[in-house]
Amino acid sequence: MATATEESARRFIATLEARDWDAWTSLMTTDVVYDMPQTGERLHGRDAYLEFNRTYPGEWHLDPRRVIADGDHAVVWFAWTLRGEDGEDGSGDAQAFFDFDGQGLITHVTDFWPEPYDPPTRPAGLAFVSMDD
Amino acid sequence: MATATEESARRFIATLEARDWDAWTSLMTTDVVYDMPQTGERLHGRDAYLEFNRTYPGEWHLDPRRVIADGDHAVVWFAWTLRGEDGEDGSGDAQAFFDFDGQGLITHVTDFWPEPYDPPTRPAGLAFVSMDD
Numbered sequence: 001m002a003t004a005t006e007e008s009a010r011r012f013i014a015t016l017e018a019r020d021w022d023a024w025t026s027l028m029t030t031d032v033v034y035d036m037p038q039t040g041e042r043l044h045g046r047d048a049y050l051e052f053n054r055t056y057p058g059e060w061h062l063d064p065r066r067v068i069a070d071g072d073h074a075v076v077w078f079a080w081t082l083r084g085e086d087g088e089d090g091s092g093d094a095q096a097f098f099d100f101d102g103q104g105l106i107t108h109v110t111d112f113w114p115e116p117y118d119p120p121t122r123p124a125g126l127a128f129v130s131m132d133d
Numbered sequence: 134m135a136t137a138t139e140e141s142a143r144r145f146i147a148t149l150e151a152r153d154w155d156a157w158t159s160l161m162t163t164d165v166v167y168d169m170p171q172t173g174e175r176l177h178g179r180d181a182y183l184e185f186n187r188t189y190p191g192e193w194h195l196d197p198r199r200v201i202a203d204g205d206h207a208v209v210w211f212a213w214t215l216r217g218e219d220g221e222d223g224s225g226d227a228q229a230f231f232d233f234d235g236q237g238l239i240t241h242v243t244d245f246w247p248e249p250y251d252p253p254t255r256p257a258g259l260a261f262v263s264m265d266d
Contacts, residue, residue, distance in 0.1 A: 039252040114247040119172040131175045
């Protein structure tokens with residue numbers, strides 16, 4: 001099952017990136033639940049989830065960085081870029097966690113969209129370097 | 134290998150929560166790299182990583198929500214609470230991604246700490262509900 005769930009998680013991102021909505025919706029159950037814990041929002045159902053993504057404003061792109069899967073769950077850590085309709089561009093890393101049913105269909109998606117923040121003051125002696133170094 | 138990496142990821146959180154520093158450091162290589170993409174900071178080495186966690190201010194607790202692992206990688210999605218020394222308390226969900234070497238030791242940790250934000254304006258007709266409903 002690990003291979004099937006990993007493949008499904010990869011296809012989830014790839015079909016989103018391709019705006020291949022038929023292929024994307026074929027990966028999930030009709031009553032899939034989509035959770036956004038950072039806003040506390042939840043969407044019920046494939047139709048609403050499709051409409052949410054299809055109408056999401058701006059030009060966005062997703063590029064998978066890491067896919068980890070076992071038989072019942074998977075995660076994709078992906079890089080995103082957005083060219084917003086309001087001229088506000090952005091980029092970053094995000095994570096999508098998936099639950100699967102016994103037929104390998106996605107029943108639940110939970111997204112996290114971490115934002116950059118300034119490093120807090122760190123204790124002296126801890127040799128932090130930049131990730132770019 | 135999936136079981137071993139899953140167990141290692143679980144023990145990473147459990148030994149942090151227990152402040153069992155010997156057990157925690159035994160899970161990783163001496164030259165482990167710790168990345169925090171949201172601040173762009175990187176720490177090199179087990180000693181610096183231990184010092185970072187051992188001296189982290191406030192009373193913090195970690196509770197795993199989901200562990201997903203394959204042979205070379207794992208992720209833990211965990212809930213955290215912090216009672217800060219400055220009286221600022223907090224809680225949320227975070228994710229730690231792990232890379233493993235051939236001996237099952239952690240070589241790389243990448244943390245994400247997503248923060249809550251206000252829901253943006255959503256298109257009319259999309260029936261968002263609260264995750265608490």
